[in-house]
Amino acid sequence: xxxxxxxxxxxxxxxxxxxNHTVLPVWLEDGREPIFLLFMPELNVKNWxxxxxxxxxxxxxxxxxxxxxxxxxYLKKIGxxxxxVRQEIWQNKEICxxxxxxxxxxxxxxxxxxxxxxxxxxxxxxxxxKPA
Amino acid sequence: xxxxxxxxxxxxxxxxxxxNHTVLPVWLEDGREPIFLLFMPELNVKNWxxxxxxxxxxxxxxxxxxxxxxxxxYLKKIGxxxxxVRQEIWQNKEICxxxxxxxxxxxxxxxxxxxxxxxxxxxxxxxxxKPA
Amino acid sequence: xxxxxxxxxxxxxxxxxxxNHTVLPVWLEDGREPIFLLFMPELNVKNWxxxxxxxxxxxxxxxxxxxxxxxxxYLKKIGxxxxxVRQEIWQNKEICxxxxxxxxxxxxxxxxxxxxxxxxxxxxxxxxxKPA
Amino acid sequence: xxxxxxxxxxxxxxxxxxxNHTVLPVWLEDGREPIFLLFMPELNVKNWxxxxxxxxxxxxxxxxxxxxxxxxxYLKKIGxxxxxVRQEIWQNKEICxxxxxxxxxxxxxxxxxxxxxxxxxxxxxxxxxKPA
Numbered sequence: 001x002x003x004x005x006x007x008x009x010x011x012x013x014x015x016x017x018x019x020n021h022t023v024l025p026v027w028l029e030d031g032r033e034p035i036f037l038l039f040m041p042e043l044n045v046k047n048w049x050x051x052x053x054x055x056x057x058x059x060x061x062x063x064x065x066x067x068x069x070x071x072x073x074y075l076k077k078i079g080x081x082x083x084x085v086r087q088e089i090w091q092n093k094e095i096c097x098x099x100x101x102x103x104x105x106x107x108x109x110x111x112x113x114x115x116x117x118x119x120x121x122x123x124x125x126x127x128x129x130k131p132a
Numbered sequence: 133x134x135x136x137x138x139x140x141x142x143x144x145x146x147x148x149x150x151x152n153h154t155v156l157p158v159w160l161e162d163g164r165e166p167i168f169l170l171f172m173p174e175l176n177v178k179n180w181x182x183x184x185x186x187x188x189x190x191x192x193x194x195x196x197x198x199x200x201x202x203x204x205x206y207l208k209k210i211g212x213x214x215x216x217v218r219q220e221i222w223q224n225k226e227i228c229x230x231x232x233x234x235x236x237x238x239x240x241x242x243x244x245x246x247x248x249x250x251x252x253x254x255x256x257x258x259x260x261x262k263p264a
Numbered sequence: 265x266x267x268x269x270x271x272x273x274x275x276x277x278x279x280x281x282x283x284n285h286t287v288l289p290v291w292l293e294d295g296r297e298p299i300f301l302l303f304m305p306e307l308n309v310k311n312w313x314x315x316x317x318x319x320x321x322x323x324x325x326x327x328x329x330x331x332x333x334x335x336x337x338y339l340k341k342i343g344x345x346x347x348x349v350r351q352e353i354w355q356n357k358e359i360c361x362x363x364x365x366x367x368x369x370x371x372x373x374x375x376x377x378x379x380x381x382x383x384x385x386x387x388x389x390x391x392x393x394k395p396a
Numbered sequence: 397x398x399x400x401x402x403x404x405x406x407x408x409x410x411x412x413x414x415x416n417h418t419v420l421p422v423w424l425e426d427g428r429e430p431i432f433l434l435f436m437p438e439l440n441v442k443n444w445x446x447x448x449x450x451x452x453x454x455x456x457x458x459x460x461x462x463x464x465x466x467x468x469x470y471l472k473k474i475g476x477x478x479x480x481v482r483q484e485i486w487q488n489k490e491i492c493x494x495x496x497x498x499x500x501x502x503x504x505x506x507x508x509x510x511x512x513x514x515x516x517x518x519x520x521x522x523x524x525x526k527p528a
Contacts, residue, residue, distance in 0.1 A: 065439065
């Protein structure tokens with residue numbers, strides 16, 4: 001599991017008094033940075049090799065400003081050229097949202113999917129999701 | 133079908149030169165405004181009666197700054213107290229992303245789901261999605 | 265004057281029930297697009313030749329979701345290589361905010377300011393601000 | 397001086413490869429949270445008592461993704477009912493932007509400015525800006 005603590009920003013609230021749902025994809029992207037670093041150790045945007053193919057978020061509880069949020073990021077499935085990342089957003093010891101993101105390892109020049117290299121796969125496997 | 137034309141904003145791009153994936157939920161929310169208006173004709177946030185339970189986006193093609201985007205919003209399923217909205221994002225006559233959003237008609241005071249009123253249901257049914 | 269009508273987005277509100285102040289720079293950037301187009305008719309980010317040097321916003325009235333906003337963009341000052349843009353945000357016939365943005369015409373390759381070409385200057389002069 | 401370290405988010409970049417200028421007001425708001433806490437120890441949005449009257453940012457250097465940013469927040473001027481906050485954004489030991497924000501201590505119910513209480517003023521004075 002990769003962990004990230006996020007302090008909600010005031011502007012991330014909306015007029016309903018909670019964090020607006022469109023903010024969660026932003027936090028989730030932030031929580032996947034350790035994975036980006038595995039694929040692109042220098043985070044060089046000119047050699048970016050991941051594509052986001054699918055994003056899915058289930059909203060379970062409202063999230064509020066004023067209390068830190070804990071983001072837990074797991075690998076749910078590691079395929080040949082793609083992976084599914086599971087991300088949980090916790091606040092006040094309750095799970096508030098669950099995200100699932102499918103990323104593809106992609107060669108932008110050749111415009112095709114590339115197998116995930118073995119050393120990255122081994123690293124990712126340390127963070128596999130095991131349902132309780 | 134509800135239609136909305138959106139002009140991508142420069143800040144919505146990211147360093148990969150395309151529209152960042154976290155922007156799409158923002159556009160989708162914008163495209164659902166006609167539905168919000170059915171449930172809350174005055175858009176009064178103090179009587180907001182819709183909850184977003186699930187968001188799902190499939191990213192098919194990159195979207196770029198400089199060309200308008202067309203957003204098509206359909207009802208995919210209208211349940212007793214909930215509905216699933218299908219939204220398509222088009223640019224240059226190509227479908228670039230498909231979103232699915234599940235909303236629940238919700239009484240915040242009683243903290244429970246409420247049936248969708250008949251007159252709203254009838255209006256929503258005019259916008260049902262019919263796969264080609 | 266360049267004019268743009270903007271429909272505030274729900275997520276642009278914050279928990280105080282109004283549009284969060286950080287949204288205004290976003291709208292202002294959107295309102296300057298006709299100026300970007302003068303300098304870069306193809307809006308090609310690889311040849312971007314404007315730098316934002318300074319941004320100043322005076323907040324006069326709260327802005328709300330549910331009512332369109334009108335954005336008026338003027339040239340306040342056109343210098344040799346720079347210009348100051350004045351932008352007004354109106355809602356319900358009241359001026360809610362005034363922005364001033366200083367842009368520099370910039371050659372990214374040579375890393376230096378460039379004079380504003382005559383044909384662009386002439387076009388900009390049609391939009392000069394004349395205080396009432 | 398109040399200090400905050402911010403990790404730029406990927407989506408905060410734009411197609412020019414740097415952090416988009418509209419992101420800075422967001423970071424600055426984040427950096428002022430210790431000040432919000434002085435005025436509203438419970439950060440309760442229903443009793444929010446600060447208004448942002450003016451925002452000014454000078455952009456000096458480009459800011460990039462991949463390197464943390466340090467935010468330094470000072471009180472530049474403490475008036476009777478208002479204060480001017482100076483904020484500096486540093487990256488790689490260089491000052492990249494300077495912000496100035498004018499806030500007013502405001503009674504929303506009475507709709508008028510209120511003097512800054514003495515105990516808050518004393519706390520703020522510990523963070524006064526002293527130019528080098």
